[in-house]
Amino acid sequence: LKGEAVLVIGRAQSLDELRETKIKYLGKKGELTRVLRGMGSLPPEERPVIGSLANDIRGCLDQMIAEKEKQLEEASLLEQLHKEVIDVTLPGIKPESGTLHPLQLIIEQVEDIFVGMGFEIAEGPEVETDQYNFEALNLPKGHPARDMQDSFYINPEILLRTHTSSVQIRTLIEKEGSVPVRIICPGKVYRRDDDDATHSHQFTQIEGLVVDRGVSMSELNGVLLTLIEKMFGEGTEMRLRPSYFPFTEPSLEVDIFHPEQGWVEILGAGMVHPRVLENTGYNPERYTGFAFGIGVERIAMLKYGIDDIRHFYNNDLRFLRQFKTV
Ligand code: PHE
Numbered sequence: 001l002k003g004e005a006v007l008v009i010g011r012a013q014s015l016d017e018l019r020e021t022k023i024k025y026l027g028k029k030g031e032l033t034r035v036l037r038g039m040g041s042l043p044p045e046e047r048p049v050i051g052s053l054a055n056d057i058r059g060c061l062d063q064m065i066a067e068k069e070k071q072l073e074e075a076s077l078l079e080q081l082h083k084e085v086i087d088v089t090l091p092g093i094k095p096e097s098g099t100l101h102p103l104q105l106i107i108e109q110v111e112d113i114f115v116g117m118g119f120e121i122a123e124g125p126e127v128e129t130d131q132y133n134f135e136a137l138n139l140p141k142g143h144p145a146r147d148m149q150d151s152f153y154i155n156p157e158i159l160l161r162t163h164t165s166s167v168q169i170r171t172l173i174e175k176e177g178s179v180p181v182r183i184i185c186p187g188k189v190y191r192r193d194d195d196d197a198t199h200s201h202q203f204t205q206i207e208g209l210v211v212d213r214g215v216s217m218s219e220l221n222g223v224l225l226t227l228i229e230k231m232f233g234e235g236t237e238m239r240l241r242p243s244y245f246p247f248t249e250p251s252l253e254v255d256i257f258h259p260e261q262g263w264v265e266i267l268g269a270g271m272v273h274p275r276v277l278e279n280t281g282y283n284p285e286r287y288t289g290f291a292f293g294i295g296v297e298r299i300a301m302l303k304y305g306i307d308d309i310r311h312f313y314n315n316d317l318r319f320l321r322q323f324k325t326v
Pocket of ligand 1: 268269293
């Protein structure tokens with residue numbers, strides 16, 4: 001019996017098998033237990049001999065099983081460690097980071113430049129009243145200059161703003177006659193236009209407005225030159241051309257000289273029209289100001305060599321990803 005049990009214990013491959021073996025030989029109904037129970041039928045003088053023999057065997061098997069159990073446990077632990085091993089030297093999966101849209105890049109650069117000159121950043125709604133978009137800017141209904149900005153009307157009094165100049169009005173009204181006013185306002189604007197490589201029904205402007213005592217045209221000139229040199233490099237040539245906007249007087253258009261494209265217009269500007277100051281509660285006898293409206297798409301196209309305005313809204317990742325390192 002002992003010999004057989006020793007063999008079976010030695011062969012056990014798993015903890016389960018070992019447990020079964022233990023039950024088979026040492027359990028309540030096990031074979032060794034049966035021998036001990038049968039002792040009653042032995043002659044009295046044989047009982048101690050068989051008894052101690054059976055106990056020896058039990059002790060011996062107990063010890064063997066315990067040893068085997070330890071062995072099997074160690075083996076299974078090793079196997080588990082092996083299976084679950086983590087190779088910390090494997091390269092990780094890099095989370096892909098997005099890129100700033102080129103228009104956003106331009107907006108942030110321009111914001112930095114103007115914040116450096118003491119401007120604050122203002123905002124206004126894209127759905128605007130006719131009053132703020134036109135009327136208060138000295139563009140009454142029927143004014144021919146309204147035709148320059150074909151508009152999306154929601155009803156006769158509400159439209160999608162055609163320029164960020166409406167924020168000039170909002171800012172001045174909010175300031176309630178106090179100075180200085182020095183703001184820029186980036187934002188989307190809308191005009192009825194057939195989209196092609198150079199036209200878009202929706203585009204982006206950055207409005208600028210300064211109102212204070214004694215603000216002069218030469219300050220406007222200086223601010224614009226700073227902007228242009230910081231955006232396009234020192235020594236970039238700037239040209240001012242007389243123009244017309246109902247809300248500035250005099251009005252001008254600003255071109256820069258681009259090495260490949262020659263003179264290109266990038267913004268409109270001028271001295272704030274006295275009527276705009278009056279309309280917003282500023283005394284034009286005491287205060288003067290200047291304003292400008294930058295075409296963000298224009299600047300981005302010139303700066304990054306983009307040939308079609310539609311790239312800005314087609315969301316082609318091959319286009320957008322090129323601005324990762326800008
Ligand atoms: N609002 C004008 C436009 O959209 C630009 C402009 C802004 C001109 C401020 C003068 C002063 O064309």
